[in-house]
Amino acid sequence: MCLAVPARIVSLEADDQAVIDAGGIRKRVSIALVEGVVPGDYVIVHVGYALARLDPDAAAETLAAMAAAGLEPGELV
Amino acid sequence: MKYVDEFRDRELGRGLAAAIAREAVPGRRYQFMEFCGGHTHAISRYGVADLLPANVRMIHGPGCPVCVLPIGRIDLAIGLALERNVILCSYGDTMRVPASNGRSLLRAKAEGGDIRMVYSAADALRIARENPAREVVFLAIGFETTTPPTALVIREAQATGVGNFSVLSNHVLTPAAIVNILQSPEVRTLGTVPLDGFVGPAHVSSIIGTRPYEFFAEEFRKPVVIAGFEPLDVMQAILMLVRQVNEGRAEVENQFHRVVDRAGNQKAQALVAEVFELRREFEWRGLGTVPYSALAIRATFAAHDAERRFELQYQPVPDNKACDCGAILRGLKRPTDCRLFGGACTPETPMGSCMVSSEGACAAHYSYGRFRDRPQAPLAAEMA
Numbered sequence: 001m002c003l004a005v006p007a008r009i010v011s012l013e014a015d016d017q018a019v020i021d022a023g024g025i026r027k028r029v030s031i032a033l034v035e036g037v038v039p040g041d042y043v044i045v046h047v048g049y050a051l052a053r054l055d056p057d058a059a060a061e062t063l064a065a066m067a068a069a070g071l072e073p074g075e076l077v
Numbered sequence: 078m079k080y081v082d083e084f085r086d087r088e089l090g091r092g093l094a095a096a097i098a099r100e101a102v103p104g105r106r107y108q109f110m111e112f113c114g115g116h117t118h119a120i121s122r123y124g125v126a127d128l129l130p131a132n133v134r135m136i137h138g139p140g141c142p143v144c145v146l147p148i149g150r151i152d153l154a155i156g157l158a159l160e161r162n163v164i165l166c167s168y169g170d171t172m173r174v175p176a177s178n179g180r181s182l183l184r185a186k187a188e189g190g191d192i193r194m195v196y197s198a199a200d201a202l203r204i205a206r207e208n209p210a211r212e213v214v215f216l217a218i219g220f221e222t223t224t225p226p227t228a229l230v231i232r233e234a235q236a237t238g239v240g241n242f243s244v245l246s247n248h249v250l251t252p253a254a255i256v257n258i259l260q261s262p263e264v265r266t267l268g269t270v271p272l273d274g275f276v277g278p279a280h281v282s283s284i285i286g287t288r289p290y291e292f293f294a295e296e297f298r299k300p301v302v303i304a305g306f307e308p309l310d311v312m313q314a315i316l317m318l319v320r321q322v323n324e325g326r327a328e329v330e331n332q333f334h335r336v337v338d339r340a341g342n343q344k345a346q347a348l349v350a351e352v353f354e355l356r357r358e359f360e361w362r363g364l365g366t367v368p369y370s371a372l373a374i375r376a377t378f379a380a381h382d383a384e385r386r387f388e389l390q391y392q393p394v395p396d397n398k399a400c401d402c403g404a405i406l407r408g409l410k411r412p413t414d415c416r417l418f419g420g421a422c423t424p425e426t427p428m429g430s431c432m433v434s435s436e437g438a439c440a441a442h443y444s445y446g447r448f449r450d451r452p453q454a455p456l457a458a459e460m461a
C-alpha cells in the first residue's frame with residue numbers, strides 16, 4: 001500500500017501529467033501535487049502521483065554518512 | 078534502480094550494523110517502534126532485526142492503512158456494492174480484508190457485486206465518467222500520502238460536474254495514532270513496553286514535514302528519527318536513535334532529508350485542508366476509537382461524500398476475540414504470542430488485521446520471519 005518508488009521525470013505532458021522512468025519502466029503519472037518539476041528531476045511516485053522531489057545532493061550526503069558510520073573510530077581520514 | 082539499490086548495499090549495511098553494536102551500551106535497553114508498515118516490511122524482509130544487538134529491539138507499529146481499516150467500514154463498502162448497486166472502486170490491497178460474516182470485497186465481487194480494482198484515484202473518477210448512468214464510489218484508504226490524490230479527484234469531480242462520483246473516506250492521520258499509542262492505558266499503567274524512540278514515517282513525512290513530530294518529542298520526551306524505506310535507511314535511523322538515547326536527547330531528526338523537509342508539501346497540505354476536515358473520532362482496527370485521527374469530506378463537497386449521499390450508518394463490529402493485533406500494535410505482544418498465528422491465521426486466511434497486508438506485523442513476520450533461524454542472515458542474499 002505504502003509502496004512508493006523514486007522515479008526520473010522523462011517528459012512533461014498536458015494536464016499536469018508527466019512520463020516517468022522507474023528502473024526502466026515508463027509510466028504516465030500526475031505531477032499536480034508537486035511544484036516546478038522539470039525533466040531529469042527525481043520524484044517519489046505513489047498511487048499514480050508524484051508526491052515529493054528527491055534531492056540528489058542530500059542522497060549523496062546520506063550515503064557518505066553511512067559509509068563514515070561504518071568505519072572503526074580512528075579509521076576516519 | 079537508482080536511489081534504491083545504493084540503499085541496500087551489503088557493505089554499508091555491515092558497517093552500520095557494526096556501528097550500532099559498538100555504540101549501543103551493554104545492559105541498557107533500546108526499544109524503538111517503527112510506525113510505518115513500509116518499515117516493518119523492510120525490517121522483516123532484509124532481516125534487519127538479526128543485525129541488531131540483543132538489547133536493541135524493534136516493535137512494529139500500526140502504520141499499515143489496510144490493517145487499521147475496521148470491519149465496519151468494509152461492511153459499508155460491501156453494502157454499497159451488493160445492496161445499492163454502485164460500482165465500487167478500491168485499491169487492490171483492500172480486496173482481501175476480512176469483513177463481517179466471513180466476507181471480503183473479493184467475496185462480495187464473486188457474489189455479483191460490481192467491485193473494481195483501481196491503481197489510482199484518477200482511475201475511479203474515469204470509471205465514473207465512463208458510466209454516467211451508474212453511481213460510482215471510491216473506497217479511499219490510507220495515511221497522509223494517499224489523501225492528497227483523493228482530494229484532487231473530489232475537487233475535479235466537483236469542478237467538472239461528475240455528479241455520479243463519490244468517495245467513502247477512510248483517510249487516517251499518523252500523529253494522532255502515535256499519540257494514542259503513547260497514551261494508551263496498557264502502555265501507561267502496565268508500563269510493559271516502554272518505548273525509547275520512534276522511527277518516523279518516510280513518505281507520510283514528505284507530505285506533512287517533520288514539524289508535527291516536534292510536539293511529541295517534547296511532550297513525551299521520545300526521540301524521533303524520520304527514515305527512508307530502504308533497509309540502510311532504517312539502520313542509520315536506529316543508529317541515530319541509539320545516539321539520542323545515549324546522550325539523553327529527545328529530538329526530531331531527519332535521516333530521509335533527500336525527500337523530507339520540516340514544512341512538507343504545502344501544496345498538498347492546502348488541497349487536503351480545502352477538501353477534508355477532522356472527524357471527532359474514528360475507529361482503528363487494533364487500536365480502537367482514536368479521537369481526531371481521521372478525515373471526513375467537508376460539507377462543500379457533500380455531493381461527493383458517499384457517507385452523506387447514501388446516508389450510511391457506521392456499525393462497529395468487534396474483531397475475533399482470539400486476535401492479539403491490538404496488543405501487538407502497541408508492542409505488548411509479538412505475533413508468535415498469538416495462538417492463531419500460522420495455524421488458523423495466515424496471509425491466505427487472515428483472521429485479524431495485522432495478517433492482511435504484507436506491511437502488517439503478523440504477515441511480515443509470517444512471510445519473512447522463518448529466515449530468522451538460518452545462520453546466514455537474509456541480508457546477504459537480499460542486499461547483494
Ligand code: SF4
Pocket residue numbers: 399400401402405412415416417418419422423427428429430431432433439
Ligand atoms: S496472528 Fe492473526 S489472529 Fe493472531 S494477532 Fe496476528 S492477525 Fe490477529
